[in-house]
Amino acid sequence: MKSTVTIKDVARELGIHHVTVSRALRDTGSVKEETKVLIKQKANELGYKPNRLAQNFRNKRSNVLAVVVPDLRPYFFAKFVSDFMETAKDAGYTVMIFQSGEKPGLEKDIIDSLIGYRVAGVVASVTKDTVQASHFEVLKEENIPYVFFDRAPKETLASQVLVNNFQGAYEAVTAMINSGKRRIAYISTHYKHQIFRDRLEGYKQALQDNDLPSDDELVVEGGFFMKDGFAHAERLMNLEEKPDGILAVRDEIGIGVIKFLKKKGIQVPNDVAVIGFDNDPMGIACEPELTTVQQSIPLMVASSFELLLVQINNGSLNFEKKIIEPKIIYRGSV
């Protein structure tokens, strides 16, 4: 049971001072090339692993980045986190992930604990009920930079990477109109959050620009999953005047819609067109394959990371807003 090796152990073995070892291992200060080689060799031989806890503690800041998402399971977040981790790793950072479970209270606790870990920076997508940014302000006090992606609080002076949701919805609705649809519905999850409202606005604007009336009974909200899409579709198709196109705020909901329509023998896209958001691979599993509004995750990751790194390196917080333009992926449902 060999106990943990420290720089002092390495130093003792070599009959030198542990500070020299520290310098050599980090390629800092000046150490004779010869001793440096010797040190690295010996460190390796003894199986020395730097104690990050001590390092980070001493440096008053860790090399850990925190990512806070509502839920890790949806493909969009899983993919973002996965890609972000790769990017961070390549830059020498380790990532801690936190799930707020869409609960603002939990989100606040997470932020508080993040401070305890003296993370180097935070990337967050807030819960759908997070309107205020107040619980993020403590990060500012601690001088910990943070960047919002995809979902940001309504008013915040932090950097953010957002998707042009208005445009995404606008184009999706326009695509359906272009393929001859005239009565288009919108299924949202809760409206509270800006991104869902932006989509709603884009939807309405597209109708208006095409001289199509907007009908409140075609705008429904609530839920997150296939079953919710299924239920909403049922309600919509029971309307006096049925829709001939449905925009779903998430692919999963869109798939639920398609499943309902098919069950009722309604043709997709001939009778009713469907478009979702997120480019979830699940959309390829369904039949017909779901047309979707894609938000480039690699681009969002790159931007988020960049905006964060600038702040970390400058040691100052700043405010920059980056808008990602969405793109419609045409498949079979429109």
Next chain:
Amino acid sequence: MKSTVTIKDVARELGIHHVTVSRALRDTGSVKEETKVLIKQKANELGYKPNRLAQNFRNKRSNVLAVVVPDLRPYFFAKFVSDFMETAKDAGYTVMIFQSGEKPGLEKDIIDSLIGYRVAGVVASVTKDTVQASHFEVLKEENIPYVFFDRAPKETLASQVLVNNFQGAYEAVTAMINSGKRRIAYISTHYKHQIFRDRLEGYKQALQDNDLPSDDELVVEGGFFMKDGFAHAERLMNLEEKPDGILAVRDEIGIGVIKFLKKKGIQVPNDVAVIGFDNDPMGIACEPELTTVQQSIPLMVASSFELLLVQINNGSLNFEKKIIEPKIIYRGSV
């Protein structure tokens, strides 16, 4: 720009010793109830956040658990990690996640860095090419407990939570036989890893127990995604003697198979039955819905966590093997 608050700040404000503050905040040792209340109040007022870096450093061990998975994106891993994080959080642990990208070399680097963070424990599912457990042994030297889940190295003396893959495949094949299928194929990802081999064995055994011949050309391997399932299905259906049932090693592959069959106008399950593994919600998106072999993730999480915690609390490593029995979720593809 208020600088960080430490226990000394709290102590000074109250005119007491910082050690007393430390004790009060952790409810350790004996502190007069009255002062304790005062201390907590003041700490809260000043916005004191314990410096975890210092705490963990001083304690020589962090309250961080590491989870190492090949890839965070597949639903199985995303869900496991998500659930595991919840369980860990409730027990006061924070989680660091790492992706090995199915690369054993990277996996080794991850383990090494984990030691630097003095994590309290590690839960890992190894890459499909990890056969030896040698790079995990360093954890043993550092007395860091670890548990394998789902995929473990071939020979290891660490605790593990595995699924009875033999049984899962056996039952899946039996189910197809019971519904009248006689010529059943198996699409695997690589064979290297034990879990995929176990499934192969279960497949073969089921054939044998039903006096059905085993035909090598019905066993194919390679790939991970829908497109791979699609391609394999194409090859299988071009055979002289076509299969009437296909067992896919992953749901995504199974869905690819179904997509191919439907494209060719082959009826599922009437002409060909399909069963996958993982209970990926994606399987519900496809039509017909995919019958699948489910491995209870909540059970795996609970077991993994428990096996890990026992070791952490005992301060000793031990070896326990927990087998989770799979369950077939019947949907429409068989």
Next chain:
DNA sequence: GTGAAAGCGCTAACAA
């Protein structure tokens, strides 16, 4: 019940 002392492993700053 509270305080004083010591030290975890590391690195910045200064000295030689």
Next chain:
DNA sequence: TTGTTAGCGCTTTCAC
């Protein structure tokens, strides 16, 4: 180029 000193914030041990 190398060594010495000091201290990060916290907790354990021992003394009062």
